[in-house]
Amino acid sequence: xxxxxxxxxxxxxxxxxxxxxxxxxxxxxxGVASLVAMLxxxxxxxxxxxxxxxxxxxxxxxxVSSRREIRGMGREDRSGPAPGESRILDEPARQEIERxxxxxEAYPDIRFVTELRYEDKPHLTMISALPASAKSNxxxxxxxxxxxxxxxxxxxxxQKSFAEELLGRTPALGATEPNVADLAKPLLGKELTxxxxxxxPAPAQAVPLRPIEASSPDDNLAGAxxxxxxxxxxxxxxxxxxxxxxxxxxxMRAKVFLPLKLTESLHVMQPTDLREIAHTIDxxxxxxxxxxxxxxxxxxxxxxxxKKMGFNTFSILDASRxxxxxxxxxxxxxxxxxxxxxxxxxxxxxNTLVMAILERRREIGIMKAIxxxxxxxxxxxxxxxxxxxxxxxxxxxxxGWAIGQVINFGTNIYLKSQSVPxxxxxxxxxxxxxxxxxxxxxxxxxxxxxxxxxxAKLDPVQALRYE
Amino acid sequence: MTTFPAVSAAGALAIRSENLSRHYRMGETLIRAVDxxxxxxxxxxxxxxxxxxxxxxxxxxxxxxxxxxxxxxxxVVQDRDLAKLSREELAKYRLHVVGMVFQSFNLIATMTLAExxxxxxxxxxxxxxxxxxxxxxxxxRVGLGARVNHRPSELSGxxxxxxxxxxxxxNRPKLLLADEPTGxxxxxxxxxxxxxxxxxxxxxxxxxxxxxxxxxxAERYAQRMIILADGKLVDDRPNNPGASHSSGRGGQS
Numbered sequence: 001x002x003x004x005x006x007x008x009x010x011x012x013x014x015x016x017x018x019x020x021x022x023x024x025x026x027x028x029x030x031g032v033a034s035l036v037a038m039l040x041x042x043x044x045x046x047x048x049x050x051x052x053x054x055x056x057x058x059x060x061x062x063x064v065s066s067r068r069e070i071r072g073m074g075r076e077d078r079s080g081p082a083p084g085e086s087r088i089l090d091e092p093a094r095q096e097i098e099r100x101x102x103x104x105e106a107y108p109d110i111r112f113v114t115e116l117r118y119e120d121k122p123h124l125t126m127i128s129a130l131p132a133s134a135k136s137n138x139x140x141x142x143x144x145x146x147x148x149x150x151x152x153x154x155x156x157x158x159q160k161s162f163a164e165e166l167l168g169r170t171p172a173l174g175a176t177e178p179n180v181a182d183l184a185k186p187l188l189g190k191e192l193t194x195x196x197x198x199x200x201p202a203p204a205q206a207v208p209l210r211p212i213e214a215s216s217p218d219d220n221l222a223g224a225x226x227x228x229x230x231x232x233x234x235x236x237x238x239x240x241x242x243x244x245x246x247x248x249x250x251x252m253r254a255k256v257f258l259p260l261k262l263t264e265s266l267h268v269m270q271p272t273d274l275r276e277i278a279h280t281i282d283x284x285x286x287x288x289x290x291x292x293x294x295x296x297x298x299x300x301x302x303x304x305x306x307k308k309m310g311f312n313t314f315s316i317l318d319a320s321r322x323x324x325x326x327x328x329x330x331x332x333x334x335x336x337x338x339x340x341x342x343x344x345x346x347x348x349x350x351n352t353l354v355m356a357i358l359e360r361r362r363e364i365g366i367m368k369a370i371x372x373x374x375x376x377x378x379x380x381x382x383x384x385x386x387x388x389x390x391x392x393x394x395x396x397x398x399x400g401w402a403i404g405q406v407i408n409f410g411t412n413i414y415l416k417s418q419s420v421p422x423x424x425x426x427x428x429x430x431x432x433x434x435x436x437x438x439x440x441x442x443x444x445x446x447x448x449x450x451x452x453x454x455x456a457k458l459d460p461v462q463a464l465r466y467e
Numbered sequence: 468m469t470t471f472p473a474v475s476a477a478g479a480l481a482i483r484s485e486n487l488s489r490h491y492r493m494g495e496t497l498i499r500a501v502d503x504x505x506x507x508x509x510x511x512x513x514x515x516x517x518x519x520x521x522x523x524x525x526x527x528x529x530x531x532x533x534x535x536x537x538x539x540x541x542x543v544v545q546d547r548d549l550a551k552l553s554r555e556e557l558a559k560y561r562l563h564v565v566g567m568v569f570q571s572f573n574l575i576a577t578m579t580l581a582e583x584x585x586x587x588x589x590x591x592x593x594x595x596x597x598x599x600x601x602x603x604x605x606x607x608r609v610g611l612g613a614r615v616n617h618r619p620s621e622l623s624g625x626x627x628x629x630x631x632x633x634x635x636x637x638n639r640p641k642l643l644l645a646d647e648p649t650g651x652x653x654x655x656x657x658x659x660x661x662x663x664x665x666x667x668x669x670x671x672x673x674x675x676x677x678x679x680x681x682x683x684x685a686e687r688y689a690q691r692m693i694i695l696a697d698g699k700l701v702d703d704r705p706n707n708p709g710a711s712h713s714s715g716r717g718g719q720s
Contacts, residue, residue: 369534373559
């Protein structure tokens with residue numbers, strides 16, 4: 001029999017025992033729904049983490065650190081040269097990295113904790129330098145105000161939680177997400193005073209630590225050692241960013257951002273300087289560099305090239321690789337649990353079809369008597385099983401999607417009550433829809449295997465004698 | 468065993484069985500439903516298989532129809548040795564060579580008459596577009612042109628049997644096998660059905676083998692009567708339906 005005929009007959013037969021077949025199909029739907037729900041949760045979580053990673057701005061960035069640094073970012077690559085032979089991450093190294101093909105820029109990762117005064121109140125916070133290229137970074141999409149007018153202007157962008165702190169607002173538990181625009185209004189254009197420790201190349205004698213009013217520190221002094229001078233710098237608040245301070249972006253955990261060139265020129269004393277004490281001050285030594293790549297696809301090659309130069313690297317690839325591993329396991333588990341219900345449903349199919357054989361014994365006998373082959377009868381039962389599978393699959397996908405929406409909605413109500421921003425835990429990608437329906441179809445066909453075989457083997461003489 | 472006129476035309480036999488046997492085991496006892504039946508039927512013959520219930524007449528019919536396989540012996544229909552055919556080949560044989568009607572009509576209750584009649588065409592994978600006119604034509608032929616979209620339950624027994632005849636006819640088989648075709652019908656309706664069967668026999672040249680326990684019916688329509696008892700052939704004789712004592716429609720065509 002041809003497929004359209006089979007399908008037509010199968011659907012007709014399904015309609016004949018509507019209640020029983022509907023119940024069986026609902027069983028499949030529930031199975032598929034549980035599978036879809038489980039896998040969408042997995043997919044949703046994966047996408048959530050991927051989004052977090054993407055937000056970190058690391059997708060096109062490789063973080064380079066010296067192997068000398070014991071506390072390297074991420075995992076140490078032990079296959080490289082021993083720490084003793086490793087290179088210093090200095091200006092020539094930076095330039096060399098920047099000359100690598102497909103590298104957009106390599107900029108030092110400068111961050112330090114210092115005191116900022118706003119309306120005469122001191123606030124201790126972490127400050128980080130941002131290159132001009134960060135302007136196009138999606139992390140600054142939700143920023144109020146403007147980006148730095150130039151690479152060297154004495155301007156600052158605040159992270160919103162620091163803005164709250166400056167305004168004396170402490171986020172109450174259960175409060176709604178602070179509105180960045182509301183925070184920015186009273187702050188934009190205001191002045192901040194940054195106190196910081198400047199590293200000054202100096203002769204061996206100590207320089208008295210005293211505050212100096214200086215907006216452009218003079219660094220022409222030369223010497224093998226340096227001293228530390230306390231300085232102050234007035235900064236104009238130009239923007240308030242809604243950037244997540246927990247993100248893995250270069251300025252990790254920083255709450256105030258300054259232009260990169262300005263920050264470099266300040267020669268702020270950094271914690272790592274103590275270890276690089278042996279180096280001359282003219283040649284800046286970086287604790288880490290952020291290397292931006294033209295195309296995320298080229299990250300691996302550039303990482304390898306930098307590793308060859310003798311540095312440690314860390315990128316999204318390293319992060320996502322281990323994440324993928326975790327998600328593969330999670331997917332397998334969710335898939336197995338989701339499939340359990342479908343397995344139960346498949347037993348329902350077997351039951352329904354075996355019942356149908358008993359009921360339609362005579363019909364099968366008639367069909368055989370008028371010329372149906374074993375294969376025809378087998379195909380007919382397969383078609384019925386398959387039709388239930390596809391129908392159950394479609395209904396199940398819709399059901400699973402609906403369950404996901406409800407749970408997502410519920411979770412977000414809870415998150416809101418905990419003053420955590422809403423998230424999307426649920427994702428039903430197209431492949432999952434296709435996969436779920438196909439899987440239901442295949443499971444149904446397998447369930448139909450035994451009943452179909454049994455129906456095909458029915459002896460027509462016996463079947464017709466049966467009244 | 469005596470064989471009658473057919474012997475001379477041995478090369479052109481429609482059905483030939485030799486020592487055909489079908490035994491069943493029922494618990495400890497062996498039932499010889501068909502026990503060494505040899506017979507020859509020429510193309511175009513109208514043969515009645517007579518016997519009491521349990522005589523094995525239906526079993527012989529099932530063996531000829533390819534619904535059952537002989538325990539031993541052979542049955543050759545249209546040059547096909549049915550015992551040697553695979554299940555698949557037997558299905559093809561039933562589809563294309565044989566048309567069957569039953570005592571209980573055996574229409575599929577969930578289908579309309581047209582769908583019932585075109586069902587063999589579906590198995591024969593005839594194009595959808597050609598099936599409907601063929602089914603309608605067959606139903607017209609048995610006088611049911613106006614009831615094509617009715618379900619069997621909406622029809623009388625006679626009409627159902629007519630539909631069954633239309634279905635048996637649809638693949639233009641050479642052989643019509645009828646198992647007590649009038650058993651569930653009153654005598655008037657039974658006569659109508661038998662007239663149709665004879666029409667197929669005479670106008671379409673179909674070989675007809677009809678199982679019945681009504682001797683009168685056999686005498687009125689069959690050209691030959693084969694009588695079975697306890698699975699054995701006990702009598703095989705020609706019959707002149709035209710010479711029937713009945714004044715019914717039997718003698719008119």
